[in-house]
Every structure is written in C-alpha cells, then in structure tokens.
Amino acid sequence: MDLLNPQVGEYVLAHCTPADDVLRELAVETAAAVPARAGMQVSHDQGTLLTLLVRLSGARRAVEVGVFTGYSSICIARGLPADGELLALDVSEEWTAVARRYWERAGVADRIALRLGPAAETLRALPEEPLFDFGFIDADKGGYPVYYEELLARLRPGGLLVLDNVLRGGRVLDPAARSPEDVVIKELNDRIAADPRVTSVMLPVRDGITLARRN
Numbered sequence: 772m773d774l775l776n777p778q779v780g781e782y783v784l785a786h787c788t789p790a791d792d793v794l795r796e797l798a799v800e801t802a803a804a805v806p807a808r809a810g811m812q813v814s815h816d817q818g819t820l821l822t823l824l825v826r827l828s829g830a831r832r833a834v835e836v837g838v839f840t841g842y843s844s845i846c847i848a849r850g851l852p853a854d855g856e857l858l859a860l861d862v863s864e865e866w867t868a869v870a871r872r873y874w875e876r877a878g879v880a881d882r883i884a885l886r887l888g889p890a891a892e893t894l895r896a897l898p899e900e901p902l903f904d905f906g907f908i909d910a911d912k913g914g915y916p917v918y919y920e921e922l923l924a925r926l927r928p929g930g931l932l933v934l935d936n937v938l939r940g941g942r943v944l945d946p947a948a949r950s951p952e953d954v955v956i957k958e959l960n961d962r963i964a965a966d967p968r969v970t971s972v973m974l975p976v977r978d979g980i981t982l983a984r985r986n
C-alpha cells in the first residue's frame with residue numbers, strides 16, 4: 772500500500788528545515804555503502820520531527836534503540852541541551868562505526884554513549900528507575916514489545932516514547948497479514964492505544980510513528 776503519494780512526500784521533504792552537509796553526506800554514504808539497507812534510515816522530515824520533539828519536550832536524557840549509521844541519533848542529540856545524554860543501542864559494530872564518524876562531524880559525539888549488544892539485554896540490565904525523558908524505538912520489529920515495556924519502566928512521568936514503522940507499509944490494516952513482525956506490531960499498536968499508563972497518538976508520517984507520553 773502506498774501510504775504517501777510520492778509527490779506529496781517530495782513536497783513535505785522540500786518544506787522542512789533542510790539537512791545540513793553532515794546529514795546529507797551521511798545519507799549519501801549510507802546509500803552507497805549499504806544500498807539494500809539504506810531505506811532503514813529515517814527520512815529527513817522524520818529526523819527533523821525527532822529534533823523538534825526532543826527540544827519541545829525539554830528532554831535531557833534520551834535513549835535510542837536502533838542506531839544503524841546514525842542519522843536519527845544525530846537528530847535526537849541535536850535536540851538535547853549541551854549537557855544532554857543519548858544512550859544509543861545497536862548490535863552492529865560495522866554500521867555504528869559509520870555513525871561514530873558522523874557523530875564526531877556533527878559535534879554531538881560527546882553526548883552519545885553507544886552500547887553494542889542485543890538491546891533487550893542492555894535495557895534489562897539498567898536499573899528500573901526514571902532514567903530517561905525521551906526514547907526512540909527503531910530496531911528489529913519482533914523486539915518492539917520488549918523495548919516498549921523496558922523503556923516505559925525507565926521513563927519519567929511526562930517522558931515521551933516514539934516508535935517508528937507502526938503502520939508496516941499499511942499491512943497492519945490487512946487481516947490476512949501473517950508475517951510475525953506484522954502481527955507483533957499490530958498487537959502492540961492495539962495494546963498501546965488501550966494502555967492506561969500513556970497518552971498516545973499515531974501519526975501517518977512516512978511508515979507511521981506513534982507518540983506515547985507516560986502519564
């Protein structure tokens with residue numbers, strides 16, 4: 772299902788604050804180095820939305836599940852104050868090596884701590900305290916329910932969780948969709964909408980973004 776008319780998508784991209792050279796070059800390098808995976812990167816309008824959400828929410832301590840080559844982490848880090856911290860979780864040494872280079876170039880490397888390893892294990896090892904003001908989930912879809920629970924348990928009241936790809940190309944609407952990832956996301960979407968611990972809204976931005984604010 773085409774969720775967004777491509778011309779509308781182009782228009783939207785052309786009407787948000789433009790990417791600077793660092794983000795532009797990161798997108799070009801990612802597309803050249805891993806063409807089959809470059810689509811995993813957030814689009815620039817999504818990245819700008821992340822910067823704005825971090826800034827508007829006044830977050831200082833953020834966490835990201837799913838770094839890849841670092842586009843979204845730069846956008847999150849840029850929304851943080853100078854003494855802010857982003858805990859960035861991923862399993863790939865190769866892709867995050869690219870991210871590290873671009874964090875340096877973007878001038879945000881000092882606010883980002885990268886932890887390599889399965890994110891569920893890294894999160895479970897953290898104390899169950901209100902450690903974070905902001906969380907972004909954009910990793911393996913099967914892990915989303917665990918990431919949601921583990922992050923919510925460590926989010927301060929008033930903190931914001933953002934989940935990407937919640938529409939799964941429109942497959943969440945298809946009763947015949949049977950892929951494990953689609954089923955997991957479909958069930959999680961239902962659960963979040965009924966979750967009394969959060970106030971949530973799903974935005975049809977690109978592949979769908981859910982905002983869930985902890986009550």
Ligand SMILES: C[S@@+](CC[C@H](N)C(=O)[O-])C[C@H]1O[C@@H](n2cnc3c(N)ncnc32)[C@H](O)[C@@H]1O
Pocket residue numbers: 811812813836837838839840841842843844860861862863866888889890891909910911914
């Ligand atoms: C969609 S990409 C993230 C894109 C990134 N947010 C960006 O804008 O460039 C998903 C990432 O999740 C990572 N990942 C997959 N399984 C993971 C796991 N179990 N724990 C942590 N990260 C994982 C992958 O290595 C990949 O870099």
